[in-house]
Amino acid sequence: MNAPRVAAITGASHGIGAALVDAYLDLGYAVVANSRSIAPQSTATLETVAGDVGDPALARDVVDAAMGRFGRLDTLVNNAGIFIAGPFEDITDEDYRTVMRTNVDGFFHLTRAAVVQMLAQGAGGHVVNLTSTLVESASSAVPSALTALSKGGIAAATRSLAIEYAGHGIRVNAVSLGVIETSTFSAETHQLLDRQHPIGTTGRITDVTRGVVYLEQSPFVTGEILHIDGGQSAGH
Numbered sequence: 167m168n169a170p171r172v173a174a175i176t177g178a179s180h181g182i183g184a185a186l187v188d189a190y191l192d193l194g195y196a197v198v199a200n201s202r203s204i205a206p207q208s209t210a211t212l213e214t215v216a217g218d219v220g221d222p223a224l225a226r227d228v229v230d231a232a233m234g235r236f237g238r239l240d241t242l243v244n245n246a247g248i249f250i251a252g253p254f255e256d257i258t259d260e261d262y263r264t265v266m267r268t269n270v271d272g273f274f275h276l277t278r279a280a281v282v283q284m285l286a287q288g289a290g291g292h293v294v295n296l297t298s299t300l301v302e303s304a305s306s307a308v309p310s311a312l313t314a315l316s317k318g319g320i321a322a323a324t325r326s327l328a329i330e331y332a333g334h335g336i337r338v339n340a341v342s343l344g345v346i347e348t349s350t351f352s353a354e355t356h357q358l359l360d361r362q363h364p365i366g367t368t369g370r371i372t373d374v375t376r377g378v379v380y381l382e383q384s385p386f387v388t389g390e391i392l393h394i395d396g397g398q399s400a401g402h
Contacts, residue, residue, distance in 0.1 A: 169196075169236065169237055169238060170194055170195055170196045170211065170236070171194070171195050171238070171240040171241070172195060172196045172197070172198065172232050172236045172237075172238050172239050172240050172241070172282065173190045173195045173196075173197050173198070173240065173241040173242070173243060174197070174198040174199075174200065174228050174229075174231075174232055174239060174241070174242050174243070174276075175187055175190065175197060175198070175199055175242075175243040175245055176199055176200045176201065176219050176228075176243065176244055176245050176246035176272065176276065177200075177201055177219075177245040177247065178197075178199035178201050178204060178214075178245065178312070179199075179201035179202075179203055179204040179205075179247030180201075181371065181375050182245060182296070182346065182371055182375075183199075183201065183245045183246070185371045185372070185374070185375050186243055186245060186374075186375055186378060187199050187212070187227065188375075189375040189378065189379055190243075190382075191211060191212065193232050193379065193382065193383075194215075195211075195240075195241070196210075196211045196212070196235070196236045196390070197211065197212050197213075198213050198214075198215060198228055198231045198232045198235070198236075198239075199212060199213070199214045199215070200214070200215045200216070200217060200219065200224070200228055200246075201216070201246065202216065203216065203217050203265040204216050206285060207221075208235070208396070213231050213232075213235045213236075215227050215228050215300045218267075218268075218272075219246045219272030219275075219276060220267030220268050220271045220272050220337070221275075222271075222275045224276070225275040225276045225278070225279035225280075225331060226273075226279060228276060228279070229279045229280065229282075229283050229339060232283075233283070234391075238289075239283045239284065239287070239291070240284070240289075240290075240291050240292065241291065241292040241293070241382065242276060242277060242280040242291075242292075242293045242294070243293075243294045243296075243378065244272070244273050244276060244277065244293070244295045244296060244320070244334070245296050246268055246272055246292065247269050247296060247317070248264060248265050248268045248269060249298075249310070249313060250264070250265055250312050250313075251309060251310045251313070252306050252309060252312075253309055253326050254309065254311045255311045257311065257312060261312065262312065265312045265313075265315075265316050265377075266312075266315075266316060268318060269320070270316050270319060270320070271314035273295065273320050273323075275290060277293055277295075277327070280293060281293070281327075281331065281336060284334075284336050285334060285336075289335070290334065290335025290336055290337070291335070291336045291337070292337045292338075292381075292382060293327065293336070293337070293338045293339070294338075294339050294340065294381055294382070295321075295323075295324050295338070295339070295340040295379055296316045296340070296341055296343060296374075297318075297320050297321045297324075297341070297342045297343070297391070298310075298313050298343055299342050299343060299344050299393060299395040299399045300313050300314065300317075301313065301314050301317050301318040301321055301342070302321075302342070302399050303315065303395075303398050303399050303401075304310055307344060310402065320340070321340055321342065321391055324338050324339065324340040324389065324391060325338075325389045325391075328388040328389030328390075329389060332388055332389075337381075337385070337388035338388060338389065339381045339387060339389070339390045339391070339392065340390070340392070341363060341372065341377045341378060341381070341389045341391075341392045341393075341394050342391050342392065342393045342394065342395060342399065343369065343394055343395060344363050344368070344369055344394065344395030344396050344398045345363070345369065345371070346368065346369040346370065346371060346373070346374055346394075347368045347369065347370055347371070350351045362395030363395065363397060363398050365396035365397050366396075367396065368396070369394060369396060373394050374394055375386070377392050377394045380392070388393065
């Protein structure tokens with residue numbers, strides 16, 4: 167019996183990340199789940215690794231957990247991210263460091279470690295990055311220069327890495343999100359957030375998991391930035 171494919175997922179303790187863990191388990195994958203506060207758990211198909219994605223050592227911990235428990239690493243989902251909105255002139259140095267540490271440093275260290283392992287295995291692989299439609303469709307109602315700076319770089323890197331590693335069978339894709347209804351947003355804000363999307367509603371976590379699963383199961387798709395944003399990127 168072949169060993170199951172293995173996915174590593176960051177930001178996995180709640181919300182979108184926790185739903186992605188369930189989605190990959192439902193696909194028959196084993197999962198290494200990471201977040202700073204994730205509870206210890208070790209089962210036949212799940213291993214948790216607590217730690218800050220911005221810490222370079224965490225990348226090695228995640229790969230070592232995948233190899234030590236399951237013997238391979240096939241997919242990395244870079245879900246962990248921080249969103250800080252507000253006027254550009256009010257952004258503090260601490261805001262900048264916090265966002266870049268999680269959104270950019272975490273992406274860099276984990277993706278590099280995962281790609282090194284995928285190359286060593288010689289069996290291809292898949293990286294999925296979560297980014298934001300605000301990168302392409304700025305809104306004066308939601309000033310978000312730090313998102314544009316950090317997630318915009320990841321969107322560009324998605325296409326660059328897809329081409330760099332296509333010949334090795336490693337696919338790199340992204341999902342570009344509008345506002346997704348999670349516990350981050352209070353019920354009182356939902357009506358306002360709905361209006362950010364031409365379709366007239368915020369997204370659901372299941373919209374995100376369907377998109378990621380589509381990319382996971384589509385071997386002819388790489389370098390794709392799949393918009394799950396209620397039409398936000400298309401216009402207003």
